[in-house]
Amino acid sequence: MGEQGVWGRSAWPAWNPARPGARSARVRGVVVLSLFLLWPLWEILRPEAGGPDAALGAVLPLYGAGWLVAMTAGPRLPPRRRILLVGTLFALAVVAALLRGGPLYLGHAGLFSFVLAAAAWLFPALWAVLLGLGIGTAQALVQWATPGPIHWNLMGGLFPAVVIPVAVVLLIRLVVQLGQAREEIAALAAAAERDRLARDLHDVLGHSLTTITVKTGLARRVLESGGDVERALAELRDVERLSREAHGEVRLTVSGRRRPSLAAELAGARAALRAAGISPILPPSADHVPAELAEPFAYVLREGVTNVIRHSDATRCEVRLGGDWLEVRDDGPGRDAAKPGNGLSGLAERLRAVGGRVEAGPLPAGGFRLRASRA
Structure with missing residues (x-):
């Protein structure tokens, strides 16, 4: 009807575009x-x-x-x-x-x-x-x-x-x-739901598929080198478990009932980093994080660890966790953060919803840092 409503001076009535019927x-x-x-x-x-x-x-x-x-x-x-x-x-x-x-x-x-x-x-x-x-x-x-x-x-x-x-x-x-x-x-609600679904599927599948790829590659290298068969089988069992978990997470994501746990993400990050040959340095617990920040921080941790495994060529990854902030650091050669991908854009949306923000960029002494905080 107009940018100022029915009583606006510029409220010239207008019909919606023609629809069926x-x-x-x-x-x-x-x-x-x-x-x-x-x-x-x-x-x-x-x-x-x-x-x-x-x-x-x-x-x-x-x-x-x-x-x-x-x-x-x-x-x-x-x-x-x-x-x-x-x-x-x-x-x-x-x-x-x-x-x-x-x-x-x-x-x-x-x-x-x-x-x-x-x-x-x-x-x-x-x-x-x-x-x-x-x-x-x-x-x-x-x-x-x-x-x-x-x-x-x-x-x-x-x-x-x-x-x-x-x-x-x-x-x-x-x-x-x-x-x-x-x-x-x-x-708008339908568009927001599509955005949520795309963001959540990216976060869920990105990390799960990266971990599955790393563990499958590790099992292949062990078998090709004639190494410990039991270790290779253990990695394949983890791949099978991760595949089932990813399937369940996708179903929960589609239905809107998925709620990630920061403690579970810490445990998953430790296993994924070790499988990729990256030394993990993680906080012992996440009990001191407020409940309203635990979920967005879990997504930040998952995305940050996934990016370290996929893009950093790092040998060490450190996760620092405070009451209202979280950092994921690596010692890789550094990455360009000038053009954030879908993952970082999705994290920024999640943090804005709780009054926070996301920062990402190379460190002066080398490496890369992803930081989420609430002012």
């Missing part, structure tokens, strides 16, 4: 709107009123057709054309009133009610209200200034004839706006 709904709308034209046209055309002349008979169909165009196609027009369309309707209403009963008939509210309805449908709400006040005041002045007795029946009908069209159409606009907002919220 919109054409049939538009046809039904035209039929319903056409029925609204029957009453004012009958008031003018009825035989008791003397019947119309040829000129009035030509103006009224144009007025009715213009009003239908305004109500159906008007919201797709730019503002200037909307103003021109409503202005044309107003001029046709004035001409029809003059042809029907002279200047006194300008105080008849029926025709101008449809002009106000079109204005409330096409203009910013404040404009429609001001236009209604202006037309109502002008009609009252016309009746007051016309020679002869005041027609109190017409005067009394001005207020509802001005207020009701504007109020009803603005209410319809509000309902339409709420419907559009609900659709936008649903679309």
